[in-house]
Amino acid sequence: MSNFLADIRESAGQIKQVRALTGGAMLTALNLILNYTRIVVSSMLEISFAFLSLAVAGMLYGPVMAGIVGVIADTIGFFLSPNGGFFPGFTLSAFLSGFLFGVFFYKKKITLKRVVAASVCHMILFNFILTPIWLNIMYGSALMSSVRVIKAIACFPIDTALLFLVCKTVESVRLKSRAF
Numbered sequence: 001m002s003n004f005l006a007d008i009r010e011s012a013g014q015i016k017q018v019r020a021l022t023g024g025a026m027l028t029a030l031n032l033i034l035n036y037t038r039i040v041v042s043s044m045l046e047i048s049f050a051f052l053s054l055a056v057a058g059m060l061y062g063p064v065m066a067g068i069v070g071v072i073a074d075t076i077g078f079f080l081s082p083n084g085g086f087f088p089g090f091t092l093s094a095f096l097s098g099f100l101f102g103v104f105f106y107k108k109k110i111t112l113k114r115v116v117a118a119s120v121c122h123m124i125l126f127n128f129i130l131t132p133i134w135l136n137i138m139y140g141s142a143l144m145s146s147v148r149v150i151k152a153i154a155c156f157p158i159d160t161a162l163l164f165l166v167c168k169t170v171e172s173v174r175l176k177s178r179a180f
Helices: 002-016 018-036 051-080 088-105 112-139 146-177
Strands: 039-042 045-047
Touching: 002 018, 002 051, 002 088, 018 051, 039 146, 051 088, 051 146, 088 112, 112 146
Parallel strands: none
Antiparallel strands: 039 045
């Protein structure tokens, strides 16, 4: 538990470092780009790979900084392309998504087991719990739908494979260059 709290404190300290701020800004921009390339299945269901930038932010800068990247990207994304009214639940989800990846990946070796665990937690927390709650609050939609379950199951192996590939690539570049 003390390592966890120390990692949180260290991650919060990243906010004062120019390298982390510029890296976070670039990952915020990447998140916005990836979010604009999402695939719209229906008005209530989309496929996006923007989570990859939050995972990299969590890996490089820790849970707090990755959460902040998520919040900033969500807020800027709303102002660039408002889709209905602003809803703070999705901003909270963006923070928690970055925070979750930071907990799993910050200062840790990237393994398939760790990536699968992060992907499962991310899928359960966001696809099955928070997003349905936010959509229910906003539009009165059902808390669970078969389309959402099918999408989560179908996307899980793809998302997990991409997450593993991206994190392993960043890890190897980071170890070789120490640029991050």
